[in-house]
Amino acid sequence: EPLADDIAGTRVSVRAIKPADLQLAFDAFYQPANMDVFITGNFDTTAILDLINDSPAGVRQSGAVAQVLYPNDATIRHELAEVDVPTVRNKIAMGQRFFGRETLPQGVDALRQVIALSMVTDLVFGDYSPDYMLWYDEGLIDESFTTEFDWERGFAFLSVAAETAEPEELVTAVSAKLANLPSEFIALRSKFELVKKDAMGRLVNKLNNLEEIVTRFEGATFAYTTLVDEIDILRTLDFDEVLAIVKNAQVTPITSIIARPKMV
Incomplete structure (x- = not known):
């Protein structure tokens, strides 16, 4: 069952990751459109929004396209x-x-x-x-x-x-x-x-x-x-x-x- 796999991957899959793979993932997914920022406390809403929007992360756009692969649900093993x-x-x-x-x-x-x-x-x-x-x-x-x-x-x-x-x-x-x-x-x-x-x-x-x-x-x-x-x-x-x-x-x-x- 894919849910049993650690989210970071296996030792084999982690060893197979190359710097280019990390760069592709960062360019494709690490952008404001894929994020939620949830803040609670005593703060100035306008100032916080301005800080986020004016930061490098706040204006960053996607620089690459990457395919997202979802594992298929495996047959459930019900034997002990x-x-x-x-x-x-x-x-x-x-x-x-x-x-x-x-x-x-x-x-x-x-x-x-x-x-x-x-x-x-x-x-x-x-x-x-x-x-x-x-x-x-x-x-x-x-x-x-x-x-x-x-x-x-x-x-x-x-x-x-x-x-x-x-x-x-x-x-x-x-x-x-x-x-x-x-x-x-x-x-x-x-x-x-x-x-x-x-x-x-x-x-x-x-x-x-x-x-x-x-x-x-x-x-x-x-x-x-x-x-x-x-x-x-x-x-x-x-x-x-x-x-x-x-x-x-x-x-x-x-x-x-x-x-x-x-x-x-």
Whole structure:
């Protein structure tokens, strides 16, 4: 799956880069039309705009044309894979792609789905879930257990990672929940408002930090929405809409990997 490759490339591809390649990339893409500048704080708007527009970067134009190559979505491997790594504990990693490149929602609709699906994962795999607490009390998981929903240009996916003494058992338990995510969400309906208030509290708290306000900005990915827009969207989401979103989400088979301590 191309998403598994480091964005910087592989050792082989990095070694193959020549100075002319870097110059071509700079001339073709590093220009104001391909940039977003997001500034927050107490400043003079006119002075900042003048500073940007009058700078060498602000007036720079494209000097070359380069082809952008997008990798094809690979066939998802859903057989359990195992690797040996230099670690002292078993680790698991699981992933599931949401939508394909051609069907991925765009703009504000995409942000709405991100917020909704993030709440679903928080509810099903977080402290409000009885199964989560059972796994924790039984020692199947600990504080290393994490779930994350990522949405970027061209792809969206859910990932799960943990350290555990029973990797096969945890993979089976998490896979069962992912395979029945709408049903798991419905079963926890009574906790929905708690999860929503928790998410709202985290977003509102970010308004206290100027850096957070900037880093939450995703540019064209979510139609130039801001942290304030996220708060407004979250406020209007109800259980029925979130359920419809998770029911209609297109997902791939689950990919699972167990990393076992490498014996020396």
